[in-house]
Amino acid sequence: MSGESGGGPSHVGRPRGEIRPRVAVSSCLMGELVRFNGGHSRDRFLNGELDPYVDWVRVCPEMEIGLGAPRESLRLERSPAGPRLVTRRSGIDLTDRMTSLAVRRARALDVDGYVFKSRSPSCGVHGIPVHAGDTVVDRRGVGVFAALILRAHPLLPVEDEGRLNDALLRETFVERIFAHARLRALLESDWHARDLVAFHSRHKMQMLAHDPAAYREAGRLVALAGVRPREELAADYARAFGTAFARKASIGRNVNVLQHCLGMMSDSLDAARRADMAEVIASYRAGRIALSVPTTLLRHHARGQDAGYVRDQTYFAPYPEELRLRNHVPA
Template sequence: MGRHSDSDDQRIPVGISACLMGREVRHDGGHKHSRYCTGVLARYFRFRSLCPEMGAGLSTPRPAMHLVETDDGVRLKATRGDRDFTALMDGFVTEAVERLADLRGFVLMAKSPSCGMERIRVYREDGEVARRDASGLFAAALMDRFPLMPVEEEGRLNDDRLRENFVERVFVYDDWCRLTEREGGLTAKGLIDFHSRHKFQLLAHCQATYRRLGPLLADLKKRPLADIADDYIHAFMPAMAKRISPGAHVNTMLHLMGFLRDELGEQDRAAIHEQIDAYLRGEVPLVVPMTMLRAAQSKVEQPYLATQQYLRPYPDALGLRNRV
């Protein structure tokens, strides 16, 4: 992948709530600095910070706010008093979201009435909780405008599997965007090549989608390429958001072994199978059998496997497969 460099112009552009970058923009004048984002992910992601509330013209400190269900719909109001910030926020959000089309992902601040991705409380006007299933006003607009863009809350990045999944999706989405944005746009070859190099990732995440997308690409002349590509990526990205079970990883690794079977000696095959079984039992992390598969692929120089991003979905230095 072409953006694995640490230089600023090569890092993948990813949005982030400004408080997570350590900026003192919260309603109480504080921040929620994420050292994982600024110290680890920032080596590969070029973060662009945004605070919807500050962007809408509010100061810090400012009144705490929450979402309120009213006869006029959900409103953004001060938790004390009756100040309504909805129009101010909506005006900024509508304009700001349109400037984010080049981003490949977004890390949001949880529990925020503007940036919370999910499980945001909506109150009744009497102060009681009406429901707990909303998104913040900015987060909702972002996900509605860019449904394919990987979005995650910073707190959920503490979960090893969610963190690995988010980073993997950012790199895949970046690959797709660069493919479609290059001079001349998407080509039939470009679409087939994309599917080919991400095929085993898709298999691991969702076998049903894997089986469906192959036939979709079997005849690229029966419909406009843009329509096929649109159907493809709108099935592909949601499939990639599904968590991979250990059994699904094992199934995918055994598929990879099928390409190596004739080239590897019996001892090498047995050693790899032993570590795949150990991974399934939870005795070793995914990185152990995966490293052995990568070494075997390099040893026999199997050209098809050399293109598979499943073997190297993101930089090894992130250490993500050490913990899943």
């Protein structure tokens, strides 16, 4: 992909030895001077907290179709066949060029997530104005480039930088890209049936917090490991896994997982500790404390009681702890 960047000098001093998501990103969000006005839209979270833990694949579709920077701004215009991408002043139709690029990029895309530029008629994924002449007739449009990427990769974790300002959406997106990266690392390896079984076992509680139905479907697939053809099983498991994480975890499902894990350790905890944990979980359910409190305490107890199954669940460490994304109190 044109404009890609991965390792190299920019990664000196970053954490090593862990699975790193590959995340496509609109180049302007990384500070590249590719916007229509010759500037950038550098995002603080992407370039700051998240940057040490991911490998970025930088993409600017406008530059790739030869528009340059600075350039005439673009907009979406209504047509019977769907929104067209046109230059705002001169009315040049760029839809076919952008569509051709998007099809090529979608076919070759191999990433764990994508952060698009918000409000862009090329890359926006929510609420892009669609015009009829000088009148906005629809505010629910999707950028021409982004729409084709989304259609080709419906389970790919996707957000725009504006929505990542929301604490829950930010946590959900980051959780998804790390889960996606762990599965990609497994399936790119010389894995065997036992490896898929172990992977699924570690992710059970995390999947259950997102989508119990997809969790059960993934379990049924894993039960066939060693029986079904390897590539067919991998594709079906990846679909079930991605479907699970495409649904946001809820307070209720998190409480279910927390209580489930507590139940698995109940015989090794005394009555006082069980009562304390139950009270902490109830406080989380009531919206008085962040999820980080019960998960930290449960993980601490699992380590102290050598409860390996609970301790090793990815639910308790879905991404690097330094990101501190579970510290917000649920609304």
